[in-house]
Amino acid sequence: MSPASGKRGVAVYWLTAAAIILAVTAWTYFRAVEPEPWTDAEVEVLRSLWIGSLPSLPADPTNAVADDPLAAELGYQLFFDPRLSGTGAISCSTCHQPERRFTDGLPKGQAIGTSKRNTRSIVGVAYSPWLYWDGRRDSLWSQALSPLEDPAEHGGNRKQYVEFIASEPSYSAMYESIFGEFPELADSDAINRVFANIGRVIAAYERLLLPGPSRFDVYVAAVIAGDSELQAATFSVDEAMGLQLFIDQAACTQCHNGPLFTNHEFHNTAVLSFPGEVPDKGRVAGVREVMADPFNCLGTYSDDASKNCAELEFVRTGPELIGAVRTPSLRNLESTGPFMHKGQLKSLAEVLRHYNEAPRAMIGHNEAKPLGLRSRELRQIEAFLNTLAAPLATPPKWLAPPAISVATSGHE
Amino acid sequence: MLPALRLVLICLVLVGQGAQAHGGVVEEEDLCVIKVNYLRGHFKIYQPLVDGHQEYCEDLPNATESVFVMEYLHAAFSEAAVDFRIIRDVTGKGRFARWEDVAAIEDLDKATVFYREATVEPDVFTVIHDFAEEGDYIGIVTANVDGDEKIYRAVFPFEVGFTGLGYWPFFVALLLIIQVQYLIMSGRLARWRQARKVRKANSGVVPLLLVLFFPTLWIQDAAGEHGNEWVSERGVYHVSFDSSLEPIEINKIHSWVLHITAEGEPVNGATISVVGGMPAHDHGLPTKPRITEELGQGDYRLGGMRFHMNGDWEVSIEIAANGKTDTVVIALRL
Numbered sequence: 001m002s003p004a005s006g007k008r009g010v011a012v013y014w015l016t017a018a019a020i021i022l023a024v025t026a027w028t029y030f031r032a033v034e035p036e037p038w039t040d041a042e043v044e045v046l047r048s049l050w051i052g053s054l055p056s057l058p059a060d061p062t063n064a065v066a067d068d069p070l071a072a073e074l075g076y077q078l079f080f081d082p083r084l085s086g087t088g089a090i091s092c093s094t095c096h097q098p099e100r101r102f103t104d105g106l107p108k109g110q111a112i113g114t115s116k117r118n119t120r121s122i123v124g125v126a127y128s129p130w131l132y133w134d135g136r137r138d139s140l141w142s143q144a145l146s147p148l149e150d151p152a153e154h155g156g157n158r159k160q161y162v163e164f165i166a167s168e169p170s171y172s173a174m175y176e177s178i179f180g181e182f183p184e185l186a187d188s189d190a191i192n193r194v195f196a197n198i199g200r201v202i203a204a205y206e207r208l209l210l211p212g213p214s215r216f217d218v219y220v221a222a223v224i225a226g227d228s229e230l231q232a233a234t235f236s237v238d239e240a241m242g243l244q245l246f247i248d249q250a251a252c253t254q255c256h257n258g259p260l261f262t263n264h265e266f267h268n269t270a271v272l273s274f275p276g277e278v279p280d281k282g283r284v285a286g287v288r289e290v291m292a293d294p295f296n297c298l299g300t301y302s303d304d305a306s307k308n309c310a311e312l313e314f315v316r317t318g319p320e321l322i323g324a325v326r327t328p329s330l331r332n333l334e335s336t337g338p339f340m341h342k343g344q345l346k347s348l349a350e351v352l353r354h355y356n357e358a359p360r361a362m363i364g365h366n367e368a369k370p371l372g373l374r375s376r377e378l379r380q381i382e383a384f385l386n387t388l389a390a391p392l393a394t395p396p397k398w399l400a401p402p403a404i405s406v407a408t409s410g411h412e
Numbered sequence: 413m414l415p416a417l418r419l420v421l422i423c424l425v426l427v428g429q430g431a432q433a434h435g436g437v438v439e440e441e442d443l444c445v446i447k448v449n450y451l452r453g454h455f456k457i458y459q460p461l462v463d464g465h466q467e468y469c470e471d472l473p474n475a476t477e478s479v480f481v482m483e484y485l486h487a488a489f490s491e492a493a494v495d496f497r498i499i500r501d502v503t504g505k506g507r508f509a510r511w512e513d514v515a516a517i518e519d520l521d522k523a524t525v526f527y528r529e530a531t532v533e534p535d536v537f538t539v540i541h542d543f544a545e546e547g548d549y550i551g552i553v554t555a556n557v558d559g560d561e562k563i564y565r566a567v568f569p570f571e572v573g574f575t576g577l578g579y580w581p582f583f584v585a586l587l588l589i590i591q592v593q594y595l596i597m598s599g600r601l602a603r604w605r606q607a608r609k610v611r612k613a614n615s616g617v618v619p620l621l622l623v624l625f626f627p628t629l630w631i632q633d634a635a636g637e638h639g640n641e642w643v644s645e646r647g648v649y650h651v652s653f654d655s656s657l658e659p660i661e662i663n664k665i666h667s668w669v670l671h672i673t674a675e676g677e678p679v680n681g682a683t684i685s686v687v688g689g690m691p692a693h694d695h696g697l698p699t700k701p702r703i704t705e706e707l708g709q710g711d712y713r714l715g716g717m718r719f720h721m722n723g724d725w726e727v728s729i730e731i732a733a734n735g736k737t738d739t740v741v742i743a744l745r746l
Contacts, residue, residue, distance in 0.1 A: 278538035314716020
């Protein structure tokens with residue numbers, strides 16, 4: 001070959017390479033297509049996600065004071081009271097901070113020590129049949145008891161708490177108007193009953209923490225009404241495209257379904273283990289724990305005399321629940337990161353990249369399949385997820401520490 | 413020069429792959445398997461801090477935090493007390509170290525870098541160890557089933573900080589680039605494209621594909637419509653059901669009443685078991701439903717039904733009555 005044609009060959013080679021790289025980059029980053037109008041089936045999916053489809057709170061027959069306003073008031077005061085701890089410094093609100101949608105912005109909760117997992121938001125939690133990432137409790141009130149005695153969290157014990165309620169005049173007065181006369185603390189059974197009631201009033205408060213309508217809900221209302229002008233004014237093109245990807249191609253609604261964007265179920269999605277730890281066994285271990293919990297629905301401290309405990313009675317376990325954790329709600333994602341059960345992923349972008357790749361699970365089996373979406377599409381889904389941010393539907397009175405608790409701690 | 417390079421490359425790749433599989437851990441059809449006597453487990457090691465989800469079978473590239481996972485392929489494993497020990501290879505046998513060599517070590521504790529005492533882990537076995545230095549190690553897994561005298565062992569020598577594969581992908585990519593550049597520069601690519609243009613003139617691939625596809629589409633369409641009655645696989649039972657939740661919604665626990673007939677007569681006293689799931693997602697029902705009450709007249713209350721996703725579900729009901737067992741599969745789209 002002559003030197004001249006050799007040079008041209010090199011030029012063509014590099015030009016082709018550059019063109020390929022450019023084309024690939026463009027394909028990943030841009031998507032020119034406008035969102036398609038919603039089909040009838042899609043409108044039905046949107047309606048199912050809409051906050052207007054949220055049913056009223058499910059009754060909790062195991063908690064007779066679940067909807068008692070006085071119980072909620074006492075629960076509210078206890079929720080913010082650091083005297084409900086071994087050190088006098090930790091309250092529920094240490095980790096469940098109202099200004100962060102009741103999370104703490106940390107990978108794992110920090111109280112007396114470090115908690116096992118990421119602090120979940122408790123907004124709308126009263127809708128879930130299972131509590132915790134691994135579902136190791138089956139009611140809001142039995143859940144509320146567990147951190148109180150966890151050495152890494154509140155680090156106290158039930159006897160101490162029960163005696164505290166008895167000795168604090170304002171609390172014991174409220175307690176007696178709710179549950180009747182304060183019992184003789186003769187044996188562990190009497191202590192357990194009062195302890196369970198502490199959980200019950202905290203649960204009554206937590207039942208008030210409900211998500212409010214977001215920009216997404218305004219958009220869905222516009223879709224249902226067929227108001228395309230309002231749709232366009234509410235969502236950007238990227239947000240609408242993101243929503244479409246969310247319900248169609250990315251199939252997020254397989255787990256993040258219903259108006260709370262969760263099926264309250266357990267899934268293994270192959271999140272990497274936390275540094276320094278073996279992979280979390282998740283639900284398989286949680287099932288054993290909830291079955292053994294003396295405060296569960298079938299236990300003697302439940303208020304449901306008929307023991308109508310379908311979820312517990314028909315509970316399922318098996319190898320497919322190895323490494324499975326409970327689907328979190330996607331409402332109010334703002335300021336709730338880092339994400340996943342041990343806060344392994346810092347941002348929504350990282351979460352979406354994880355689902356896009358769907359790697360093989362370290363233990364068990366990853367239920368998710370790789371999505372094969374492009375960067376631009378992932379960013380559109382993220383844009384959509386941010387439209388779920390909204391102020392809570394809960395009156396502001398319940399979202400700040402009560403004045404009384406501030407005054408008391410000022411004395412000490 | 414290039415043909416020579418290629419030969420070297422091929423030889424290196426072959427040598428690199430041959431060195432796997434020794435001791436109690438072997439690669440079987442893409443699966444790394446540990447054999448502790450008759451107990452078998454899917455064995456894998458991760459170095460999540462450096463390599464994310466990358467799985468290793470035994471040799472590890474880095475001296476770092478390593479997670480050892482054993483997924484049981486034999487049910488007895490989940491009841492066995494399993495202990496796990498890692499020692500520095502002081503046997504001098506390297507890859508060929510066996511239990512006899514380990515047993516001959518005078519001070520096993522001195523050589524041990526990690527030990528976890530016998531524990532029953534019912535679901536999956538996991539331990540974590542942070543390797544302080546590179547070198548040759550031996551892993552020893554011991555299993556004791558049912559607390560009997562017998563102790564089963566697997567011994568697997570492995571290397572930490574091995575360089576065997578570390579730079580391989582990089583090296584291969586480099587050689588490929590050189591090769592492609594050579595093809596372009598030498599004009600072979602141009603000649604190949606010339607030849608392809610000629611071939612392209614007579615292709616009939618697209619119509620052929622269409623013909624292949626058409627019957628599949630047609631079959632999918634035909635498998636629709638069902639009344640509210642299902643016939644069991646061998647035709648023994650007819651089953652219909654009423655749901656306490658109508659229409660059936662996701663995420664709500666509810667019950668069904670099954671109506672079972674055989675040859676038009678209600679079937680009483682049947683033993684019924686129910687499983688279900690979404691075939692497309694390899695998972696089962698979120699609950700474990702079962703018959704809670706026989707109502708008579710061939711009616712049975714099936715409690716604990718809940719579905720947690722929209723999509724195609726299958727509920728499989730096995731019915732045994734009067735010595736006849738048959739299964740009905742109810743397909744539901746939610």
